[in-house]
Amino acid sequence: MTPSETSGPDASGSPSGPPAPRLALTHSDRTGSDDEAALAAQFLAGDERALRAMYERWGGLVYRLGRQALPSPSDAEDLTQATFVAAWRGRDTFDPDRGRLAGWLIGIAKRQLIDRLRALQRDARLAQVVEATEPAAPTHPGPERILDRLVVADQLARLVPEQRRVVQLAFFDDLTHTQIAGLTGLPLGTVKSHLRRGIERLRQSWEEVDHAARRS
Amino acid sequence: MPHVDPDRLPLLALDEDFAAADDERVHLAECPTCLADYRAFKDVIELGKEAGPDDLQPPPPPLRVWQAIEAETRVERRTAERRTAAPRRLRYLLLAAAACVLGVVLGAGATLGWQAARPAKTPADTVAASSALEPVGNGGGTGDARLIRDGERYVLEVDVRDLPLTNGFYEAWMFVPGTTRMQAMGAVRPGEVARFPLPSGLDPAGWRGIDISAEAFDGDPGHSATSVLRGELRR
Numbered sequence: 013m014t015p016s017e018t019s020g021p022d023a024s025g026s027p028s029g030p031p032a033p034r035l036a037l038t039h040s041d042r043t044g045s046d047d048e049a050a051l052a053a054q055f056l057a058g059d060e061r062a063l064r065a066m067y068e069r070w071g072g073l074v075y076r077l078g079r080q081a082l083p084s085p086s087d088a089e090d091l092t093q094a095t096f097v098a099a100w101r102g103r104d105t106f107d108p109d110r111g112r113l114a115g116w117l118i119g120i121a122k123r124q125l126i127d128r129l130r131a132l133q134r135d136a137r138l139a140q141v142v143e144a145t146e147p148a149a150p151t152h153p154g155p156e157r158i159l160d161r162l163v164v165a166d167q168l169a170r171l172v173p174e175q176r177r178v179v180q181l182a183f184f185d186d187l188t189h190t191q192i193a194g195l196t197g198l199p200l201g202t203v204k205s206h207l208r209r210g211i212e213r214l215r216q217s218w219e220e221v222d223h224a225a226r227r228s
Numbered sequence: 229m230p231h232v233d234p235d236r237l238p239l240l241a242l243d244e245d246f247a248a249a250d251d252e253r254v255h256l257a258e259c260p261t262c263l264a265d266y267r268a269f270k271d272v273i274e275l276g277k278e279a280g281p282d283d284l285q286p287p288p289p290p291l292r293v294w295q296a297i298e299a300e301t302r303v304e305r306r307t308a309e310r311r312t313a314a315p316r317r318l319r320y321l322l323l324a325a326a327a328c329v330l331g332v333v334l335g336a337g338a339t340l341g342w343q344a345a346r347p348a349k350t351p352a353d354t355v356a357a358s359s360a361l362e363p364v365g366n367g368g369g370t371g372d373a374r375l376i377r378d379g380e381r382y383v384l385e386v387d388v389r390d391l392p393l394t395n396g397f398y399e400a401w402m403f404v405p406g407t408t409r410m411q412a413m414g415a416v417r418p419g420e421v422a423r424f425p426l427p428s429g430l431d432p433a434g435w436r437g438i439d440i441s442a443e444a445f446d447g448d449p450g451h452s453a454t455s456v457l458r459g460e461l462r463r
């Protein structure tokens with residue numbers, strides 16, 4: 013059964029390179045909610061480019077979640093893969109009226125993560141029985157906390173640049189409003205307004221995603 | 229006393245000492261509505277402050293993660309199409325009937341390859357070659373191997389089923405038919421689709437042979453010389 017053909021296995025003959033995702037998610041002050049709505053519509057219509065765009069947008073977050081909450085990088089890869097495959101298979105269950113696409117997707121990642129953590133706990137208990145080892149130290153912080161932190165960080169990274177800079181100076185450098193105004197050259201009133209709006213935006217986004225993730 | 233100005237709450241939460249007037253403090257201590265709002269802002273600020281650089285800009289997962297997602301969602305679609313178009317049993321009948329008629333085998337292989345590749349619309353969605361995996365000897369088992377082309381890259385998908393239970397594991401290999409040149413691809417588990425990116429420099433035109441071996445956990449990276457399934461990729 014030796015085939016006589018000697019040519020390469022490339023059956024397509026078409027130019028290389030996957031098409032770039034059409035959707036660009038912009039960093040608007042409204043968190044690109046219009047873009048997300050367009051992406052959600054494309055996804056529901058079964059367009060595979062939407063899955064790719066979702067992966068570009070949230071794949072890093074899901075992978076990071078896995079790296080933080082699971083023992084090995086390959087567990088994190090597995091979590092990411094399983095999340096997006098499950099999202100694609102379950103796309104009919106996404107209801108835009110019930111919450112954001114981000115929350116729905118992150119809810120899937122959360123369930124996948126919890127399943128894996130439970131399996132690891134089972135294995136650990138089994139190992140204890142078999143090898144009489146000490147129980148594994150509980151992971152600190154817990155997966156919920158990691159997820160909340162990543163969702164807030166994701167939104168923080170998407171604030172408009174000036175607002176983001178002011179919030180970061182307050183969060184990470186512990187600067188006072190006056191110090192931030194001095195450093196950035198912005199009027200004190202603008203600094204306060206950036207802080208207020210920035211923090212409100214973080215909270216709003218966190219609650220939207222969190223609620224959708226809990227419900228989905 | 230009136231509620232705390234909602235615009236003040238995020239700033240109060242950011243810094244407890246931030247010019248909190250006495251009446252604001254007194255009110256927060258008494259008003260569950262304002263206090264709940266204040267605490268929510270405190271929580272989100274605390275979460276934000278915990279964020280490190282890799283939380284703000286998470287590094288992307290390795291390339292193979294997307295390749296695996298793409299392959300898995302594609303396999304699903306192709307499997308659905310194949311079930312309606314060409315039942316698996318028909319293929320084995322074809323192969324069995326063609327054992328002495330090489331031309332028929334090549335024809336069937338080409339037809340199936342074409343059918344599998346047909347849904348491909350983009351270069352990222354191309355089954356470059358495929359093969360059924362047939363038992364070696366009388367050990368049983370079955371499977372499929374597919375070579376997926378993604379731009380300039382290739383990924384081998386291996387799906388094995390109904391192999392006997394083993395104390396060791398099963399491993400996928402690619403080889404050049406007619407030679408002893410073999411390349412270990414990795415472990416496969418019955419009932420699961422395994423994906424292996426082809427090492428760059430491995431020309432899939434020559435490395436058409438697919439071999440599944442039964443391996444022991446003996447630390448020997450070489451082929452055990454016990455092949456359980458074999459196939460040859462065809463376009």
